[in-house]
Amino acid sequence: MASKFxxxxxxIWRQKNSKAKGALETYTLDNVSTDSSFLEMxxxxxxxxxxxxxxxxxxxxxxxxxxxxxxxxxxNGRAHGPDSGITTCQLHMxxxxxxxxxxxxxxxxxxxxxxxxxxxxxxxxxxxxxxxxFVSVNTSxxxxxxxxxxxxxxxxxxxxxxxxxxxxxxxxxxCKNGSAMLFxxxxxxxxxxxxxxxxxxxxxxxxxxxxxxxxxxGNCTNTGACEIxxxxxxxxxxxxxxNREFLKGALTKA
Amino acid sequence: MSNSVLFKSSxxxxxxxxxxxxxxxxxxxxxxxxxxxxxxxxxxxxRRAFNEYAYFMGHNLFIQVLSYxxxxxxxxxxxxxxxxxxxxxxxxxxxxxxSNPKANSGTASRNMAILGTLILxxxxxxxxxxWWKAKITKEIPMHSLVKTVDYPVGQNPATGEMVTKxxxxxxxxxxxxxxxxxxxxxPSTGQEQKLMELKNKHEFYDITSGVKMGEGYKDLHSVVMxxxxxxxxxxxxxxxxxxxxxxxxxxxxxxxxxxxxxxxxLNHPLYTPIIKKIGMAFSxxxxxxxxxxxxxxxxxx
Numbered sequence: 283m284a285s286k287f288x289x290x291x292x293x294i295w296r297q298k299n300s301k302a303k304g305a306l307e308t309y310t311l312d313n314v315s316t317d318s319s320f321l322e323m324x325x326x327x328x329x330x331x332x333x334x335x336x337x338x339x340x341x342x343x344x345x346x347x348x349x350x351x352x353x354x355x356x357x358n359g360r361a362h363g364p365d366s367g368i369t370t371c372q373l374h375m376x377x378x379x380x381x382x383x384x385x386x387x388x389x390x391x392x393x394x395x396x397x398x399x400x401x402x403x404x405x406x407x408x409x410x411x412x413x414x415x416f417v418s419v420n421t422s423x424x425x426x427x428x429x430x431x432x433x434x435x436x437x438x439x440x441x442x443x444x445x446x447x448x449x450x451x452x453x454x455x456x457c458k459n460g461s462a463m464l465f466x467x468x469x470x471x472x473x474x475x476x477x478x479x480x481x482x483x484x485x486x487x488x489x490x491x492x493x494x495x496x497x498x499x500g501n502c503t504n505t506g507a508c509e510i511x512x513x514x515x516x517x518x519x520x521x522x523x524x525n526r527e528f529l530k531g532a533l534t535k536a
Numbered sequence: 537m538s539n540s541v542l543f544k545s546s547x548x549x550x551x552x553x554x555x556x557x558x559x560x561x562x563x564x565x566x567x568x569x570x571x572x573x574x575x576x577x578x579x580x581x582x583r584r585a586f587n588e589y590a591y592f593m594g595h596n597l598f599i600q601v602l603s604y605x606x607x608x609x610x611x612x613x614x615x616x617x618x619x620x621x622x623x624x625x626x627x628x629x630x631x632x633x634x635s636n637p638k639a640n641s642g643t644a645s646r647n648m649a650i651l652g653t654l655i656l657x658x659x660x661x662x663x664x665x666x667w668w669k670a671k672i673t674k675e676i677p678m679h680s681l682v683k684t685v686d687y688p689v690g691q692n693p694a695t696g697e698m699v700t701k702x703x704x705x706x707x708x709x710x711x712x713x714x715x716x717x718x719x720x721x722x723p724s725t726g727q728e729q730k731l732m733e734l735k736n737k738h739e740f741y742d743i744t745s746g747v748k749m750g751e752g753y754k755d756l757h758s759v760v761m762x763x764x765x766x767x768x769x770x771x772x773x774x775x776x777x778x779x780x781x782x783x784x785x786x787x788x789x790x791x792x793x794x795x796x797x798x799x800x801x802l803n804h805p806l807y808t809p810i811i812k813k814i815g816m817a818f819s820x821x822x823x824x825x826x827x828x829x830x831x832x833x834x835x836x837x
Binding site: 293295306356358359360364385387390391392393456458459460461463488491492494495498499500501502503504505506507510511518519521522523524525526527528529532533 | 541542544545546547548549550551620623624626627628629630631632633634635636637639640641642645646648791794795798799800801802803805
């Protein structure tokens with residue numbers, strides 16, 4: 283496909299810091315290659331802003347190959363923009379037309395406070411993970427080889443699919459309730475499905491759900507928006523598994 | 537800790553939502569079966585069958601327990617729903633300027649709280665029109681029947697033939713299954729003679745001896761028929777409101793039925809597609825059958 287150049291209008295959320303009141307600012311950007319990624323387009327805009335002696339737009343990014351989970355952005359009303367199974371760095375400008383107006387907003391959630399412009403603080407996810415998203419390992423130096431424990435292939439596959447979560451927060455951003463259930467469901471599931479994780483399964487789910495509630499995330503309405511917008515295609519089957527695990531834990535844990 | 541998380545945690549709130557929701561789905565089936573009797577049985581026999589059924593529903597101990605469980609389930613479902621909605625609104629204090637929710641979710645699933653509130657409004661009017669009158673103010677009339685019978689008044693001395701005269705007799709249906717003569721009226725003179733007296737809204741007492749003769753049935757059948765009949769000037773509004781409310785109920789169930797299973801953790805590659813299909817069928821068939829009853833009454837009565 284021959285590369286094209288398009289002119290676009292951007293409406294981008296600008297906010298000086300977490301306390302400041304933000305607003306949508308309008309920018310026009312010409313000669314954007316349709317082969318460039320969305321983040322490269324923002325780089326181009328920032329270059330233009332710097333040349334005009336204006337403050338560049340702060341946005342999260344890191345690996346730019348769809349695996350780190352750093353890039354966020356709510357683009358034209360959808361997390362990671364108008365394509366499925368991708369992060370924002372994998373979104374290309376060929377998805378837009380010449381003359382388009384593109385809205386770019388940060389993830390909106392009480393649990394993800396805005397740091398600056400389009401950057402949000404997702405450490406709430408880290409705290410949920412720290413509350414139970416691990417397997418306690420005896421580090422005596424004589425740790426058993428993980429491969430010595432037989433794992434059914436189907437379970438291993440499901441655990442792997444759940445573990446594909448990169449913690450980007452698109453689920454929270456797309457959920458009308460700002461719920462983190464898909465993230466927590468995936469993290470609970472990736473361990474609950476494996477023999478190594480089953481040992482601490484009850485404590486894990488109770489602690490992670492408690493932390494999730496404390497962080498101020500919303501509840502699940504089963505709209506399914508999260509699984510559609512998840513760049514890694516995590517299924518809401520994991521939320522159901524978390525709900526089962528939670529009931530088991532709540533009923534039997536003293 | 538475990539006991540308190542079964543009430544406080546976000547997931548537990550969804551369990552309660554799901555359990556009460558599914559219980560209310562079973563209630564809908566029971567209520568629908570009762571309502572369908574309004575159109576399947578006609579005439580005096582139909583009216584009698586319906587009022588006897590209503591009496592049974594109001595007096596059977598098991599049904600009484602079930603009905604109070606239903607009130608409780610409804611209250612929990614509504615209060616829990618309000619609590620969840622408040623939390624969900626708090627979870628996103630600043631809304632998106634531009635949102636495209638159609639891209640990733642169904643309309644019903646995003647509007648469960650609004651749909652639920654509309655259903656609550658319907659339930660409130662339904663209770664005020666029917667339940668309140670039946671249970672609290674007891675304004676419902678007794679099941680009565682007026683028949684014109686030829687009453688012998690004497691013998692024609694010339695021919696020896698019996699001379700009769702049409703008389704209107706009012707009968708009341710009693711809980712023992714028999715009809716009781718209540719009063720007689722001569723339509724030619726307008727003279728009326730009461731044989732019975734109604735006490736405590738539903739007990740019949742013999743007017744001369746003052747002895748209790750029996751108890752009657754509330755005529756709930758006629759209350760419904762009059763409410764939705766063309767003779768009632770507000771019936772059309774009632775029918776339209778009823779049909780719209782059932783549409784809202786259908787939307788609520790469209791998402792709610794299958795969603796309840798997911799909330800309870802019942803998601804399985806084999807059964808979830810079946811549950812979803814049953815949910816769709818349930819959300820169309822049940823509200824549809826509810827809705828056609830007032831429409832049929834309005835057209836044919």
